[in-house]
Amino acid sequence: MIKRMVIMLITVAIVFGGIFGFQAFKGAMIKKFMSSMKSPPQTVSATKAASSEWQPNIEAVGSLRAVKGADLSLEVAGVVDTITFNSGDDIEQGALLLKLRSDDDVAKLESLQATADLSQITYQRDLKQFQIQAVSQATLDTDAANLKNAKAQVAQQQAILDKKTLRAPFAGHLGIRAVDLGQYLGAGTVIVTLQALDPIFLDFFVPQQSVDQVRIGQTVTVRIDAFKDQTFPGEISAINPRVDASSRNVQVRAALKNADHKLLPGMYATVDISTGAPRNYITLPQTAITYNPYGDTVYIVDSKSGPDGGKPQLVARQTFVTTGPTRGDQVAVLKGVKEGEMIVTAGQIKLHNGTPLLIDNSIMPTADAAPLPIDR
Numbered sequence: 001m002i003k004r005m006v007i008m009l010i011t012v013a014i015v016f017g018g019i020f021g022f023q024a025f026k027g028a029m030i031k032k033f034m035s036s037m038k039s040p041p042q043t044v045s046a047t048k049a050a051s052s053e054w055q056p057n058i059e060a061v062g063s064l065r066a067v068k069g070a071d072l073s074l075e076v077a078g079v080v081d082t083i084t085f086n087s088g089d090d091i092e093q094g095a096l097l098l099k100l101r102s103d104d105d106v107a108k109l110e111s112l113q114a115t116a117d118l119s120q121i122t123y124q125r126d127l128k129q130f131q132i133q134a135v136s137q138a139t140l141d142t143d144a145a146n147l148k149n150a151k152a153q154v155a156q157q158q159a160i161l162d163k164k165t166l167r168a169p170f171a172g173h174l175g176i177r178a179v180d181l182g183q184y185l186g187a188g189t190v191i192v193t194l195q196a197l198d199p200i201f202l203d204f205f206v207p208q209q210s211v212d213q214v215r216i217g218q219t220v221t222v223r224i225d226a227f228k229d230q231t232f233p234g235e236i237s238a239i240n241p242r243v244d245a246s247s248r249n250v251q252v253r254a255a256l257k258n259a260d261h262k263l264l265p266g267m268y269a270t271v272d273i274s275t276g277a278p279r280n281y282i283t284l285p286q287t288a289i290t291y292n293p294y295g296d297t298v299y300i301v302d303s304k305s306g307p308d309g310g311k312p313q314l315v316a317r318q319t320f321v322t323t324g325p326t327r328g329d330q331v332a333v334l335k336g337v338k339e340g341e342m343i344v345t346a347g348q349i350k351l352h353n354g355t356p357l358l359i360d361n362s363i364m365p366t367a368d369a370a371p372l373p374i375d376r
Contacts, residue, residue, distance in 0.1 A: 040356070041314075041355075041356040041357055041358040042316075042347060042350050042351060042355055042356065042357060042358065043347065043357075043358045043359075043360050044299075044316075044344045044345075044346060044347035044348070044351070044357055044358070044359060044360070045344070045345050045346040045347065045359065045360060045361050045363065045364050045365065046301050046342050046343060046344050046345055046357075046359050046361065047284070047285065047288075047342070047343060047345050047361075047364070047367075048340060048341070048342055048343070049282050049283075049284060049333070049337045049338065049339055049340065049341045049342075049343050050282070050283060050339060050340075051280050051281065051282055051283065051339050052280065052281065052283040053278045053279070053280055054278060054279050054280070054281050054283075054325065054327070054332055055274055055278045056274070056275050056276040056277075056278075056279070056325070057272045057273055057274050057275055058206055058210050058213060058214070058272070058273040058275060059270065059271070059272055059273075060204040060205060060206050060252075060270075060271050060273070061204060061268065061269065061270050061271070062202050062203050062204025062205070062268075062269055062271060063202070063203055063204075063266060063267065063268060063269065064200055064201065064202050064256075064263055064264065064265055064266065064267040064269055065200070065201045065202075065203060065265050065266070066172075066195040066196050066197060066200060066201070066265045067196050067199060067200065067201055067255075068170045068172060068194075068195070068196040069172075069193070069194070069195040069196065069265055070169065070193070070194055071190045071192075071193050071194075072097070072166060072168075072169075072190070072191050072192055072193070072194055073166075073187075073188050073189055073190050073191055074098075074100065074163065074164065074166055074185065074187065074188075074189070074191070075163055075187055075188065076100070076160070076163045076164060076187055077184070077185060077186050077187045078100030078101055078102070078164055078184070078185060079100060079101045079182060079183070079184050079185075080098065080099075080100060080101075080179055080180065080181050080182060080183045080184075080185060081099050081100055081101040081102070081181075082098065082099040082181075083097075083098050083177070083179070083180075083181060084096050084097060084098065084099075085097045085098075085174060085177070085192070086174075086177070087174065087175065087176045087177045087192070088173070088174060088175075088176075089173075089174045090171075090172070090173050090174075091168045091171065091172065091174060091194075092168065092171050093168055093169070093170050093171045094167050094168060095167060095168045096165065096166075096167055097166045097167060097168060097191070097192070098165075098166040098179070098191055099164060099165050099166070100164035100165075100185070101164075102161055102164045105157065105160055105161045105164065106161065108157055109154065109157045109158060109161055112150065112153045112154045112157050113154050115150050115153070116147070116150035116151050116153070116154050118150075119143070119146045119147040119149075119150040119151075120147055120150075122143050122146070122147075123140075123143040123144055123146075123147045126139055126140050126143045127140060127143075166191060168194060169194070170194070170196055171196065172194045172195050172196035172197065173194070173195050173196070173197050173261060174192050174193070174194055175192055175193035175194070175195070176192070176193075177191070177192050178190055178191060178192060179191050179192075195264075195265055197258050197261045197263070197264070197265075198257065198258045198259050198261065199255045199256060199257055199258055200255075200256050200258040200263050200265070201237075201253055201254070201255060201256075202220075202222060202234065202253065202254045202255075202256060202269055202271060203251060203252075203253050204251075204252055204254070204269075204271050205244075205247070205249035205250065205251055205252070206249060206250055206252055206273075207248065207249055207250075208243050208248050208249065208250060210275075211239075211243075211250050213273070213275040213276075214236060214239060214250075214252060214273060215236065215239075216236055216237065216238070216239065217235055217236060218235060218236045218273060218274075219233065219234075219235055219273075219274065220233070220234050220235065220236060220254045220271050220272065220273050221233060221234075221271070221272045221274075222234055222254070222256060222269050222270070222271050222272075223269065223270045223271075223272075224263065224267055224268075224269050224270075225268065226267070227262065232256050232263065233256070233257075234254040234255055234256035234257070235254060235255060236252060236253070236254050236273075237253050237254060237255040238252070238253040239251075239252050239253075240252070254271065281324060281325075281332035281333065281334070282332065282333040282334075282337050282338075282339055283330050283331070283332060283333070284298070284330070284331055284333055284337070284343055284345070284367075285329055285330060285331075285345050285365050285366070285367035286326065286329055286330065286331045287329075287345050287346055287365040288331075288343050288344065288345045289321070289323060289331055290348055295320045296320065296321050296322070296323055297318050297319065297320055297321065298318075298319060298321050298333075298336065298337060298343050298344070299316045299317065299318055299319075299343070299344040299348050299351050300316070300317045300318075300319055300337070300341050300342065300343060300344075301314055301315075301316065301317075301341075301342035301343070301344060301357055301359070302314070302315050302316075302317045303315075313356055314356065314357040314358070314359065315354050315355060315356055315357060316344065316351045316352070316353065316354065316355045316357055317353060317354075318351070318352070318353050319336050319337075320336055321333050321334075321335060321336030321337055322334045322335040322336060327369050327370070328368050328369045328370050328371045329365070329366045329367045329368050329369070329371055330367055330368075330369055342359075344357075345364065345365050345367075346363075346364075346365050
């Protein structure tokens with residue numbers, strides 16, 4: 001029994017020893033195999049870090065408004081009798097635009113004028129009579145009062161008659177006519193809009209932190225979505241002397257020349273105000289920056305020699321950077337990147353330090369300083 005027990009224990013020890021030995025050998029071989037495997041190269045796009053000139057500026061949005069603009073109407077009601085303008089006309093100040101039917105008012109004016117003329121004749125006759133002591137001073141005073149009253153009634157009726165005539169309060173460009181001949185107009189009904197378009201104002205707001213960088217006469221550059229390939233120069237003409245307590249912004253007004261009447265009141269506009277001297281910054285596409293709570297990073301493309309002195313290989317190296325201002329699709333890098341270094345612009349999510357790289361720039365992220373929306 002003892003001999004059999006010894007043989008069984010030896011056999012079990014050999015079997016378990018073989019099993020554990022095989023597992024240890026397999027783990028060592030797997031570890032050796034995994035350590036010898038290389039990470040496959042990751043395809044990314046990259047660009048060289050280059051220096052470019054940056055003009056410090058303040059960017060804001062605002063609305064265009066006419067120097068003079070009004071929706072014209074009459075303060076009395078009546079029926080349209082005459083229209084002397086066409087939609088879209090350019091007119092001078094004082095030009096006649098519209099008249100309401102006023103036959104009864106004209107007749108009443110003529111009646112009052114006749115009464116005034118008679119009062120004038122009576123006064124002149126009694127004045128001569130007074131000079132020869134034929135009438136009293138009281139009679140002459142009554143004649144003078146009657147004459148003054150008659151003239152006042154004529155002026156009053158003339159004012160009522162004038163209210164039925166619409167004239168241009170200033171020179172400008174007319175809009176679309178909103179009334180027709182024979183139409184009854186209530187008091188205050190809008191007849192047409194009149195806008196003085198040259199020059200034209202742009203009202204916009206800047207934060208109170210930028211007030212010290214804005215001054216009267218400063219040059220601005222204005223962009224309008226309707227004219228994508230054109231900019232409009234102007235200069236600041238007024239700055240509001242108070243800050244809006246709710247937004248902490250200050251209203252600023254710029255004046256723009258508009259001889260061709262391209263710019264219209266109510267248009268949305270973007271304005272750039274140049275401040276300070278231009279500076280040179282390392283400029284990268286914004287897609288090259290990985291923004292993190294613990295710091296912004298980029299991946300630099302390094303070249304290292306292959307195994308056994310073989311072909312050089314491109315690898316990724318992560319580094320922290322300090323970013324500056326942005327413009328469009330670009331960002332300025334203040335620290336962390338040198339001019340001429342190759343920077344990964346797309347594909348960073350699959351990278352870590354030492355990852356082999358394959359650069360394919362057939363599709364590159366946009367890096368436009370002033371991108372425009374694309375209609376599709």
